[in-house]
Amino acid sequence: MSSFKQIVELIADDLTAVEAKLTEQTASEYSFVDMAVQHVVEGGGKRLRPILVVLSAKVCGYEGSDAHTLAAVVELIHVASLVHDDVLDEAAIRRGRETLQTKWGNKVAVLVGDYLHARVLSMLVARRADDPAMAILADTTQAMCEGEVIHAYKSGDFDISENEYLKIISFKTGKLIAASCTLGAHLGTTDKQQLEALTTYGQQIGTAFQIVDDVLDFTEDADKLGKNAFGDLREGKLTFPIIYARSVCNDAEKQTLEKVLNPNTDEAEAIAFVESLFQQYGVETHCLKAAQGYANRAKAALAVLPATPARRALEQLADYVVARES
Amino acid sequence: MSSFKQIVELIADDLTAVEAKLTEQTASEYSFVDMAVQHVVEGGGKRLRPILVVLSAKVCGYEGSDAHTLAAVVELIHVASLVHDDVLDEAAIRRGRETLQTKWGNKVAVLVGDYLHARVLSMLVARRADDPAMAILADTTQAMCEGEVIHAYKSGDFDISENEYLKIISFKTGKLIAASCTLGAHLGTTDKQQLEALTTYGQQIGTAFQIVDDVLDFTEDADKLGKNAFGDLREGKLTFPIIYARSVCNDAEKQTLEKVLNPNTDEAEAIAFVESLFQQYGVETHCLKAAQGYANRAKAALAVLPATPARRALEQLADYVVARES
Numbered sequence: 001m002s003s004f005k006q007i008v009e010l011i012a013d014d015l016t017a018v019e020a021k022l023t024e025q026t027a028s029e030y031s032f033v034d035m036a037v038q039h040v041v042e043g044g045g046k047r048l049r050p051i052l053v054v055l056s057a058k059v060c061g062y063e064g065s066d067a068h069t070l071a072a073v074v075e076l077i078h079v080a081s082l083v084h085d086d087v088l089d090e091a092a093i094r095r096g097r098e099t100l101q102t103k104w105g106n107k108v109a110v111l112v113g114d115y116l117h118a119r120v121l122s123m124l125v126a127r128r129a130d131d132p133a134m135a136i137l138a139d140t141t142q143a144m145c146e147g148e149v150i151h152a153y154k155s156g157d158f159d160i161s162e163n164e165y166l167k168i169i170s171f172k173t174g175k176l177i178a179a180s181c182t183l184g185a186h187l188g189t190t191d192k193q194q195l196e197a198l199t200t201y202g203q204q205i206g207t208a209f210q211i212v213d214d215v216l217d218f219t220e221d222a223d224k225l226g227k228n229a230f231g232d233l234r235e236g237k238l239t240f241p242i243i244y245a246r247s248v249c250n251d252a253e254k255q256t257l258e259k260v261l262n263p264n265t266d267e268a269e270a271i272a273f274v275e276s277l278f279q280q281y282g283v284e285t286h287c288l289k290a291a292q293g294y295a296n297r298a299k300a301a302l303a304v305l306p307a308t309p310a311r312r313a314l315e316q317l318a319d320y321v322v323a324r325e326s
Numbered sequence: 327m328s329s330f331k332q333i334v335e336l337i338a339d340d341l342t343a344v345e346a347k348l349t350e351q352t353a354s355e356y357s358f359v360d361m362a363v364q365h366v367v368e369g370g371g372k373r374l375r376p377i378l379v380v381l382s383a384k385v386c387g388y389e390g391s392d393a394h395t396l397a398a399v400v401e402l403i404h405v406a407s408l409v410h411d412d413v414l415d416e417a418a419i420r421r422g423r424e425t426l427q428t429k430w431g432n433k434v435a436v437l438v439g440d441y442l443h444a445r446v447l448s449m450l451v452a453r454r455a456d457d458p459a460m461a462i463l464a465d466t467t468q469a470m471c472e473g474e475v476i477h478a479y480k481s482g483d484f485d486i487s488e489n490e491y492l493k494i495i496s497f498k499t500g501k502l503i504a505a506s507c508t509l510g511a512h513l514g515t516t517d518k519q520q521l522e523a524l525t526t527y528g529q530q531i532g533t534a535f536q537i538v539d540d541v542l543d544f545t546e547d548a549d550k551l552g553k554n555a556f557g558d559l560r561e562g563k564l565t566f567p568i569i570y571a572r573s574v575c576n577d578a579e580k581q582t583l584e585k586v587l588n589p590n591t592d593e594a595e596a597i598a599f600v601e602s603l604f605q606q607y608g609v610e611t612h613c614l615k616a617a618q619g620y621a622n623r624a625k626a627a628l629a630v631l632p633a634t635p636a637r638r639a640l641e642q643l644a645d646y647v648v649a650r651e652s
Contacts, residue, residue, distance in 0.1 A: 028472055029472075030472055030475070030476055032475070032476065032479050033472055033475050033476070036475070081440075084436050084437070084440065087432075087436065088432055088433040088436055088437075104479065105478070106413075106414055107414040107474075107478035107481075108475055108478050108479060110410050110413065110414055110436060111410070111414075111471050111474045111475040111478060112471075112475060113440075114410065114439075114443070114467075114470075114471045114474075115468065115471035115472065115475060117440070117443055117467070118464065118467040118468035118470070118471050119468060121447065121460070121463070121464040121467060121468075122464040122465070122468060124460075124464075125460045125461045125464045134447070134450075134451045135451045137447070138444065138447040138448040138450075138451045139448070141440075141443070141444035141447060142441065142444035142445060142447075142448060144440075144444070145437050145438075145440045145441035145444050146354055146355075146356055146359055146441065148433075148437045148440075149356070149358070149359050149362070149434055149437040149438060149441060150356055150358065150359070152431070152433035152434050152437060153358050153430065153434060155433075
């Protein structure tokens with residue numbers, strides 16, 4: 001059994017409860033809204049963020065149902081961001097399913113994303129007033145938007161450095177993954193060291209996760225990925241592998257690279273060039289090594305926590321984030 | 327001096343404070359985000375919702391700065407919804423200014439809308455935990471999205487009834503206008519009758535406001551409107567005047583109406599037909615009379631409140647909503 005399956009098995013009952021919350025908390029009196037929301041929520045994915053909430057709560061000694069609510073909250077924020085991403089990337093499929101805008105048009109898709117955010121607010125309001133979740137998530141959603149705006153704004157800008165990019169992805173992806181861990185931890189502990197350990201863990205695997213995502217866009221079959229391969233490249237989006245390749249290649253290659261990032265270039269030609277460049281400079285290996293570095297720092301941060309099955313699962317999850325194939 | 331100018335003058339200091347809050351509360355560490363947000367926030371408009379918060383607070387005896395924060399909150403929710411509307415209507419101009427997607431593309435526009443929602447959440451989190459604003463606004467933003475999704479989904483559906491449409495606009499437009507009044511009122515009173523009076527007032531002028539908006543799309547110069555006239559029609563959006571016209575015209579006219587709602591029809595032809603139909607059946611007069619009915623019910627609801635300058639201003643505002651020319 002893969003390590004990911006083992007983790008899922010360890011918290012199977014919790015994950016079932018999270019799925020129930022997801023359905024229950026997004027219900028609308030309008031059946032069309034219900035249908036559209038269910039389409040994206042069931043589209044699912046790995047439920048990485050809910051898993052992190054549940055495990056972070058457990059490793060800090062909490063076992064109650066509040067973890068399921070917060071797990072549903074972070075997943076809905078994540079799904080809402082994917083829905084908006086798909087609109088703007090004009091993606092036709094996501095995880096092998098038609099996207100909302102393919103089925104019902106852009107307008108419905110943007111509004112369903114907004115609706116999910118509104119439901120998140122309702123869910124947070126319904127919780128006890130003194131808990132830190134709302135403030136954490138207010139900061140998180142703001143940072144996610146800032147990261148996304150800046151990434152969109154910089155699209156096609158060749159001079160983005162690795163550090164700038166790492167900051168953008170820490171906002172876009174890392175913040176919500178870190179928040180998942182922090183929120184779970186808050187349920188079980190007020191110990192500052194433990195809270196910080198889980199936040200650091202989340203930040204580090206968040207960065208690892210995004211770097212691997214960037215790599216998968218170049219190396220995976222479209223089938224496995226459930227979306228178009230080389231999608232980032234064809235939108236002119238600079239990602240970690242491209243930024244690294246650009247930093248090590250020669251001037252002539254740099255110029256060709258700029259050319260193939262233009263969506264008007266012939267696609268087969270663009271892909272062939274990038275593949276040969278990646279081969280030549282060992283780009284995939286470099287990126288995966290970098291990702292593993294983040295995963296290792298994530299695992300190291302867990303040292304202050306009790307050595308429970310939940311902690312072991314978090315450690316395995318950090319390695320899984322790097323080793324996964326889709 | 328117009329009644330609207332008189333109202334604005336009565337609360338000029340409050341409105342200055344609201345503008346300051348709007349700038350201060352949307353600041354980002356990224357200068358590009360700042361610039362994009364300022365572009366839409368300064369694009370302004372009448373600040374109807376902030377005016378309602380301030381006047382509703384005053385009529386209930388509240389004069390403090392919390393009204394400015396809540397006024398900024400409702401205005402940002404409103405601006406965020408306009409930004410998303412513009413993306414999806416592919417609008418090039420709004421209130422005479424270029425829209426975000428014209429300046430920086432769709433992606434930036436959708437994300438700036440999301441960013442504004444995130445800032446709203448931050449502003450609400452920073453308030454005292456026991457106030458009802460968050461719950462009211464959670465309900466409101468959810469209803470806004472539902473109304474918008476359903477309106478988008480029903481776009482081109484000819485069989486929408488006047489009652490269905492009135493429910494959609496009470497969600498899309500009415501809820502936030504009503505919430506503006508309710509939030510202001512809560513600052514000054516816990517009296518149930520007063521709170522309900524202001525909520526009813528807001529719901530009624532919200533409906534009046536949307537009906538007049540629908541009419542203006544057909545009757546106003548594009549210049550005054552600051553956007554393309556007949557825009558709703560050309561998108562196949564059924565609005566109040568069209569739904570009324572369809573309910574009174576003959577079968578042949580109904581068929582032609584369906585045809586001109588198709589964006590592929592020649593634009594001049596479509597406009598000419600709709601104008602003649604409106605003339606023949608007195609559509610504009612009928613709609614404005616309906617809107618005035620809502621405004622009158624709004625004013626009547628205020629009877630339980632003390633007869634102060636703030637109440638007088640709210641009464642004037644109800645008439646202004648119907649009489650305005652843009």
